[in-house]
Amino acid sequence: MELRSHRLEQAGGRAVKRQRRGSDTPADPTTPSVKAEPRCAFKASKFFSKTDGVRDAKGKCHRGDARGAIPIQEWVTVGGEWWFSVALSPIELVLETTLMSGMSFRWQPVRIRDGESPEPGLDVAYDSTTPTAHEKGSAAAWTLPSPEHDIYIGVVGDVALALTQTNEGAVFRLLRHSTGVPAGAAGYRRALKQLHWYLNGHIDRTALDRVWTSRDAAFADRIGLYPGMRVLTIEPVECILTFLGSANNSIKRNAKMVATLCLCFPENKIGTVTEMAVEIGDAPGIPRGARISAGDITTAQLALASVYRFPTLTQLASLSEEEYWTLGWGYRAPRIIKAIAQLQEWTSSKRLIRVTECGYVEAREALETLVGVGRKVADCICLIGLRHFDAIPVDTHCFQFAQRYSYIGKRESTVTKSTHNAVGDRLREIFGQSAGWAFMVLFVAEVHPFRIRAQHLRMTYTAKKVVDEEHGSARRHLAF
Numbered sequence: 001m002e003l004r005s006h007r008l009e010q011a012g013g014r015a016v017k018r019q020r021r022g023s024d025t026p027a028d029p030t031t032p033s034v035k036a037e038p039r040c041a042f043k044a045s046k047f048f049s050k051t052d053g054v055r056d057a058k059g060k061c062h063r064g065d066a067r068g069a070i071p072i073q074e075w076v077t078v079g080g081e082w083w084f085s086v087a088l089s090p091i092e093l094v095l096e097t098t099l100m101s102g103m104s105f106r107w108q109p110v111r112i113r114d115g116e117s118p119e120p121g122l123d124v125a126y127d128s129t130t131p132t133a134h135e136k137g138s139a140a141a142w143t144l145p146s147p148e149h150d151i152y153i154g155v156v157g158d159v160a161l162a163l164t165q166t167n168e169g170a171v172f173r174l175l176r177h178s179t180g181v182p183a184g185a186a187g188y189r190r191a192l193k194q195l196h197w198y199l200n201g202h203i204d205r206t207a208l209d210r211v212w213t214s215r216d217a218a219f220a221d222r223i224g225l226y227p228g229m230r231v232l233t234i235e236p237v238e239c240i241l242t243f244l245g246s247a248n249n250s251i252k253r254n255a256k257m258v259a260t261l262c263l264c265f266p267e268n269k270i271g272t273v274t275e276m277a278v279e280i281g282d283a284p285g286i287p288r289g290a291r292i293s294a295g296d297i298t299t300a301q302l303a304l305a306s307v308y309r310f311p312t313l314t315q316l317a318s319l320s321e322e323e324y325w326t327l328g329w330g331y332r333a334p335r336i337i338k339a340i341a342q343l344q345e346w347t348s349s350k351r352l353i354r355v356t357e358c359g360y361v362e363a364r365e366a367l368e369t370l371v372g373v374g375r376k377v378a379d380c381i382c383l384i385g386l387r388h389f390d391a392i393p394v395d396t397h398c399f400q401f402a403q404r405y406s407y408i409g410k411r412e413s414t415v416t417k418s419t420h421n422a423v424g425d426r427l428r429e430i431f432g433q434s435a436g437w438a439f440m441v442l443f444v445a446e447v448h449p450f451r452i453r454a455q456h457l458r459m460t461y462t463a464k465k466v467v468d469e470e471h472g473s474a475r476r477h478l479a480f
Contacts, residue, residue: 074185075131076142076171078164082130083142083171084188086163086195092205094228095165099152101444103232103384105242105255106262107154108299108306112164113147126162127174129184142166153306157194159187160271160307175271175307199230200387203437212438216430218405222441226450229441232384236356237343238310239385244336244372245329246380251447256297259305260327263297265315271307313347316340335372342370360388375420383436390433392424397446398439399423405442 076085086093099107131139144166151164153175160175174191196202205228213220234242245254262268297305317340324333346352355366363386367378375394382391392398399415402408407426408419424435431438444450 074188075135075139076166076168077139078142078166078171079144081126082139083164083173084192086170086172086199087192088169088199088201089206090165090167090169091227093170093199093230094226095152095163095170096150097226097229097444097450098199098232099154099163100251101229101440101447101450102246102251103440104154104234105246105251105258106238106306106310107152108255108303109150109152110299110303111148111150125176127176127187129174129188131185135185140168142168142171153303155270155307155309156191156198158270158309159191159194161191161195198233200233203230203434205230205437208434208437212431216438218401219431219438219441222445226441226444229437229444231389231437231440233387234385235310236352236381236385237313239381240343240367240370240373241310241316241336241339243377243380244339245332247372247374247377256302257328259297259302261311261316261319262305262308263301264319264323264327265308265311268309268311268315269304269307270309313340313344317344332372338371339373356386360390363388364391375417376415379420379424383439389436390428391436392420392427392439394420394423398443401442401446402426 074085076083096109100109144164149164151162153160153162155161161172162175163170163172172191172195174187209223209227213223242254242258245257249257316336319327321333321337324336329336343352346355351366355363358366360382364375364378364382367373367381368375373381377393379391379393382388383393394402394415396415399419402423403410407430408422427435427439
């Protein structure tokens with residue numbers, strides 16, 4: 001433990017030194033320790049900057065050349081199959097908390113048991129690429145946490161991926177029939193660059209955690225339960241429209257609503273998940289392009305929708321208000337119709353680009369002019385779609401933990417504009433300009449499945465502590 005703390009201290013020191021070079025102002029150790037990329041990307045070629053670094057499985061950062069950064073460890077074997085390393089250590093990235101905590105509504109977990117999915121009619125079809133003989137010779141064997149585990153199906157940039165967690169770090173495979181992907185390992189390296197853009201791989205999560213655990217007891221408690229949480233970066237239009245359905249809604253139901261939109265446009269499919277008796281890629285028993293209600297969608301259909309590109313504004317504008325009602329969007333149907341029309345006008349007038357390039361407050365105020373976008377949703381979009389890492393989305397959950405941890409007083413009983421400002425200002429005061437990353441760790445503890453897991457871990461810890469004390473050894477550790 002002392003050795004790990006020493007390494008974290010060194011990492012934090014290096015981050016401060018990097019920021020002080022060429023600057024007369026004191027560096028904030030909570031500012032990202034690697035030069036940030038542009039806030040958003042509209043073309044695949046911009047997904048990863050030439051000068052950004054990629055970390056290998058040991059956390060070491062490798063600078064890129066003209067072809068981009070290539071990590072030392074690429075191919076690994078997991079359960080006898082070849083996978084490609086995401087090149088982020090287990091303390092830098094945990095897939096479950098990162099992908100399923102409400103930042104994205106497009107990832108579908110598929111439970112794998114004994115190498116196969118127990119879901120009827122669902123088969124994940126991987127790309128057939130394998131490493132060369134030389135790469136096989138240097139490949140490591142990584143281990144799964146248990147024989148029963150989840151893989152996460154989704155689209156990043158223009159490729160369909162399957163990711164899974166191992167004890168040594170996250171790994172991924174391209175899905176069969178992914179379009180526009182170079183053959184062989186070159187396609188995997190290209191996908192890795194897009195994945196690091198999506199996961200903000202240039203941010204040193206470990207260095208931030210070390211600083212914040214010394215500043216705030218509540219954060220120190222939560223990061224032990226939910227390590228490896230990373231803030232995603234989602235293309236702005238997708239981010240805006242998926243969060244339009246999140247107000248007064250659960251993460252699970254909003255994901256279903258988004259999936260119904262994607263299934264309307266089968267021409268957007270870029271990967272194979274299901275192999276049915278009908279044509280490959282069709283949802284079971286559902287004709288191509290059929291309108292499926294969010295209440296009727298199956299797990300297999302959710303997995304299928306997760307390998308569709310998000311619809312374009314033109315495609316979404318082709319749906320009528322009645323069709324949005326049919327798809328399960330309910331009272332949000334007229335709002336999303338109007339918001340799509342506004343975004344089309346923003347795109348044609350270049351205003352959308354200007355919004356993505358301006359400062360946090362200006363961007364938030366511009367987003368609040370969209371139909372259906374309030375302060376909380378605007379902050380979500382700023383944090384996840386525009387890389388304003390100082391944005392703090394305040395909803396009921398955030399308001400409750402802010403009072404519970406004494407970030408604000410308990411005089412107010414509802415979320416108001418002054419509450420938004422008070423909570424945001426207080427968290428930025430504690431955690432600095434990357435406060436949004438700390439906020440997500442605090443927020444995930446309020447999300448139902450993660451909250452239940454935390455309660456179970458605490459009960460396990462308490463029981464183990466009692467047993468250890470009875471044997472004269474009060475060992476305080478958690479077995480994740």
